[in-house]
Amino acid sequence: MQSTLETINKQFDLTQPAANQAGPLKLAYVGDAVYELVIRTIVFDSGETSVKKMNRHAQDLVNATTQAKLAKRILPKLNEEEEGIFKRGRNTKTTSVSKHSDIKDYRVATGFESLFGYWYFSGQLERGIELLKNAIDEETNNER
Numbered sequence: 836m837q838s839t840l841e842t843i844n845k846q847f848d849l850t851q852p853a854a855n856q857a858g859p860l861k862l863a864y865v866g867d868a869v870y871e872l873v874i875r876t877i878v879f880d881s882g883e884t885s886v887k888k889m890n891r892h893a894q895d896l897v898n899a900t901t902q903a904k905l906a907k908r909i910l911p912k913l914n915e916e917e918e919g920i921f922k923r924g925r926n927t928k929t930t931s932v933s934k935h936s937d938i939k940d941y942r943v944a945t946g947f948e949s950l951f952g953y954w955y956f957s958g959q960l961e962r963g964i965e966l967l968k969n970a971i972d973e974e975t976n977n978e979r
Contacts, residue, residue, distance in 0.1 A: 838958065854957035855916060859924040859949045866952030871897050873951075873964060896971075899936035902944035908970035909947075917950060924949025 837845070844851060854862070874896045875889075883889045895901060906921070913921060925946030936944070954963035 840955065840958070851956055854953045854955075855920065857952070857956065859920070859927045859945075860929070862920065862950075862952030862956070863924050863927075863945050863948035864952065865955060866948035866950065869955045869960065870902075870948060870951045870967075873967065899940045899944035902947045903936075903940040904974060905967065905970040906943050906947040906950075908973050909950075909966045912966055912969075913950075917953070920953045921946040921950050 840851070843849065871893070874893050878889045878893045878896075881889070881892060883892060910918070910921065923946075925942045927942075927945065929941070929945060951960075951963055954960045
């Protein structure tokens, strides 16, 4: 069975650059969407029946502040290549900042999104999802 990425590439005759060769903001651009899809999938099965409530729940998990918290939990578990991807994303100068977060969280979130783009394009999304699950579990346990 083909992955979603393989299907997209085949149908549209695309050739993707190696994930570790793509620019960090390009990885973050796609990583943002991949991360949001993962979160929306989780929220879809959360028991909420109102789309408005589902959207609020998802927004709580996709904002820069939450992404920065989760990134800090994931960082110690990254391998050398993943750490490099994260740092390149975090250190890239951006021209805009989210209106609901500070610049430090926004940059960490950009590194976090770069990782999700990297995992998606390198066929390692399962690893990213596993690390995310552990980070969410740790964060939830600390809030209790």
